[in-house]
Amino acid sequence: MRKLSLSEAIREAMVQEMRRDPNVILMGEDIGCFNGAFNVTNGMLDEFGPKRVWDTPISEAGFMGMGIGAALTGLRPIIEFQYADFMFCAMDQIVNEAAKLRLMSGGQANVPIVMRAPQGATGRAAQHSQSVEAYFMHTPGLQIALPSTPYDAKGLMTRAIRMNDPVLVLEHKLLYGTASPGGGKSLTDTTISDIGIDVPEEQYEIPFGNADVKREGDDVTIIATMLMVHRSLAAAVEMEKEGISCEVVDPRSLVPLDEETLLTSVKKTNRVVLVSEDVDRGGVCSELSALIMEKAFDFLDAPIERVSADNTPIPFGPAAEKHVIPQIENIQDSIRKVLKD
């Protein structure tokens, strides 16, 4: 097996699929000559040329709309938003057009478009730090994957490109493991574990709606996504020292959601901690919490705990950002809380 970083895994998925399918194109800001703000598209302009890799103007709504038009007429565009925050510039095209065209057309329209968006807090303040999944989870017609490991990233991305619906693939900046070609430090996080860094060279798909148990345990179920999978795994290691056995489940896609795997774990441990980097109010944890209450209430031995970002724009100062974003200690506190009784 080969070890890849998450950004290398995503690139490999795109490159292999572009070699296989001439209808796949890339569009986005600084993805060609500059190789992508986070180096994900490194070398792709050289290999595929300017008719497959389009360096766009800073016009998110415009190139998102063009991607939709291209998807409607036989191409399979992959649109890179430089930061997930910039997707809001293209909200009408994503929410009112891409998500609704299949239904509005009575099933005539296929919209095979992939939106890639790096997200998460990395010291870049309020407009380059958001976790956006809840906005799009609230939009029927979109599907959302959010890989936590290179292995998952390659399989989910390969799958996403082959789907005929609009798909949002969120990528956590701290999981990339690569530096910007513009210089600077490689983005990383001390808690990132080695899980899923062995990535097969051949193409493979991970179907959406297929959660993965990243660690088995008996006392409490932690459901987490992206970077929070790694922080939850780190918390689980710490809790083991206290004799507490944690199961960590990664949904890998929010839409569709693998309810069965999540609920099976909940019914086994009877205690739940939900961990997500998006803000608490109306967020991923709120939705998962409601689902578990509706479908596994009788199995719960304690109220569900939510660990997510505070309800605030992400502040710049490192101490403040750290306070707002879920840390290992916050997850541990919540684990202790659900086990109290």
Place this chain on the structure above:
Amino acid sequence: MSFKRPEDVATPIQFSGYEKPFLKLLCLRMVRAREFEEQLYYLFLTTKMPGTMHQATGQEAVAVGVVSALNADDYVTSTHRGHAHCIAKDVPLDVMMAEMFAKRNGVCKGMGGSMHLCDFSRGMLGAFGIVGAGIPIATGAALTSVVKGTSQVAVSFFGDGAINEGVFHESLNMAALWKLPIVYVIENNQYAFSMPNDLVSAVSDLSLRGCGYGIPGEKVDGNNVIAVYEAAKNAVDNARKGDGPTLLECITYRIRGHARFEPAKYRNKDEVALWEKYDPIKRFKEAAVADGVLTAEELEALDVQVEQEINAAIAYAKTGEEVGAEDYLQFIYESQKESGGNE
């Protein structure tokens, strides 16, 4: 507040060089669009037709003139006021009518209605209910033509209101930059809902907006179907041979209110009466008879044909099943098919 006066816009309708069948087709398409919407108006009053609609009465020459310059496999995006574009693109009246009645045999299976009519088999990529939304989507269809190396051209229709949306500017810039095969058509019907041009656009000559992107901007008498056709043909030919986009401003007038029963009290009756005299269908017919290129009998025969087509469309719509309460479930996602797209 001022409006553009028809006598300042109107140009003579020149028939020379055109064959009878083509002229008949232009007239047929315009009459179809007019009578389809007149019938809708009546059906809204007398039946349980759901929803709303936006009539393009008086603007038919723009849709018909432009689309008649296209090939069958060229792409079109349309607006909330989109019946005429669909009809010009030969979307059958029966499935359109059934869609208006929210029937399963409608062109969008009763899921879209008036503001989302589309027919992918005819390159009709959709009416869009969000003002300006179709502009980048048509531009993307033009991108496909370049990537795949086909010679297809895209046309985006939108109103004078849409040019103040950001995607108008973003799209024109990219299309100009990459010389995409697209024609942008402003249907300047002089009102964005209640707002006249000069209260919402700082520069009243809308065709000038092409300058900022280095593309031709041209003004056309939008109630002269031949003039529209000729301007569009020129722009489409240029797009097809790789010379990039054109912005066409077709000046016309929205005879009706913004939507179904909206009375348009923000404008005076004299203004409407003046533009009614320059009705594009009336002008075409009178000029054709005066020129001798078509006879009154031939034109009447077209009217009769359209009346029959519309009656048949209503009958077809009435035979359709009502949309079921859970029909929508099959249209939210597909995602199981391994490959494809819309080819």
